[in-house]
Amino acid sequence: MAVIVLTSATGAPGVTTASLGLALTWPRHVLLADCDREPAQAVQAGYLRGMDHGGRGMMSLAHLHREGHPLAAELWRQTLPLVQEGDVQRRFLPGFTSPGASRLFEHVWPALGEAFEQLDAQGVDVLVDAGRITTTGLPLGLLSAADAVLVTVRTSLRSLAGARIHLPTLTDQLQALPRETSVGLLVVGPGRPYSSAEIAAQFALPVWAEVLWEPKQAGVLSDGDPEPRRFFEGSFMGRLRADAKAVSERVSRARQARELVLRGAS
Numbered sequence: 001m002a003v004i005v006l007t008s009a010t011g012a013p014g015v016t017t018a019s020l021g022l023a024l025t026w027p028r029h030v031l032l033a034d035c036d037r038e039p040a041q042a043v044q045a046g047y048l049r050g051m052d053h054g055g056r057g058m059m060s061l062a063h064l065h066r067e068g069h070p071l072a073a074e075l076w077r078q079t080l081p082l083v084q085e086g087d088v089q090r091r092f093l094p095g096f097t098s099p100g101a102s103r104l105f106e107h108v109w110p111a112l113g114e115a116f117e118q119l120d121a122q123g124v125d126v127l128v129d130a131g132r133i134t135t136t137g138l139p140l141g142l143l144s145a146a147d148a149v150l151v152t153v154r155t156s157l158r159s160l161a162g163a164r165i166h167l168p169t170l171t172d173q174l175q176a177l178p179r180e181t182s183v184g185l186l187v188v189g190p191g192r193p194y195s196s197a198e199i200a201a202q203f204a205l206p207v208w209a210e211v212l213w214e215p216k217q218a219g220v221l222s223d224g225d226p227e228p229r230r231f232f233e234g235s236f237m238g239r240l241r242a243d244a245k246a247v248s249e250r251v252s253r254a255r256q257a258r259e260l261v262l263r264g265a266s
Ligand SMILES: Nc1ncnc2c1ncn2[C@@H]1O[C@H](COP(=O)(O)OP(=O)(O)OP(=O)(O)O)[C@@H](O)[C@H]1O
Pocket: 008, 011, 012, 013, 014, 015, 016, 017, 018, 036, 040, 042, 131, 132, 188, 189, 211, 212, 213, 214, 215, 216, 218, 219, 222, 223
C-alpha cells in the first residue's frame, strides 16, 4: 500500500498525464488526487470531458475541515469514479477551483496527508498530482504522508535544466522530515535526446518509470481526445501498466524494509 506524490520542476512535462495513466492501470484500488496548487481542472475538463463534480473535491474538504469534520471519514465521499467498470476501484479527487484557494488550504494539508495514509491502511493506494515544486517547495503535510516522490522530467536539456534548479528545494524538504522518503524520476519520452540512464547518472537518482513519447495517445489522457482502437492494449498504456506495477512493488519493498528496521530497533 502506498502514497505516491508526483511532481515536476518547470514547463509541463506531463505530470497530470502520467498520474492519470498510472491511476488507470494501477494494480490495486487507487485514488488519484489533484493537489496541484495552480488549479487547472485538467482531468475533469480533459479525460472526464467536463464531468460535473457536484461540488466535490479539495474545496469541499477545506470547508469540512474548517467545520471540524475529520477528513478521513469524508475523503471517499469527495471523489468521482475515473472508470465505470472493473473489479479495481479507481477514483478521482477533484482539485482547487479558484486561483488563490490553495492558500486557504495551508492548515489542511497535514489532515489531508493523514486521511491519505488512512485510506492506504484500508487497501487503497493514493497517487497525488502535486503539480510543480515551485520556489516554496511542496506542502509538508503531503510530503510527510508520502512513501515516494516521483519527479517528472522530459529528456530535453531545457527540462533537465529546470529540474536541476528546483530539485534541491524538494530534497531539502524531504531531508528535514523524520521519516525517509524515496525519490525517483519519471521520464517522459526517453531518448529525446537523453536516455534514462544518462539522466539517472546526472541526477544521481533512480528512474522509476518511463512514459513513451506518444502525442496522440497522451492526448486521450490529457485532453479527452477520442480513444484510438485498442488504446488500453497498446504500447503506450502497456508501458504505463508495467510502470504502475513496478512502482507499486518498489514502494512495497521499501516499506517492508523500513518496517524491518523499525522492528529491529524496538
Ligand atoms: N508521454 C507523452 N507524450 C506526448 N505528449 C505528452 C506526453 N505526456 C504529456 N504530453 C502532453 O504534454 C502536455 C502537458 O501535459 P500535462 O498537462 O500532463 O503536463 P503537466 O506536467 O501536468 O503540466 P502542468 O505543470 O501545467 O500541470 C499535454 O498536451 C499532453 O498531451
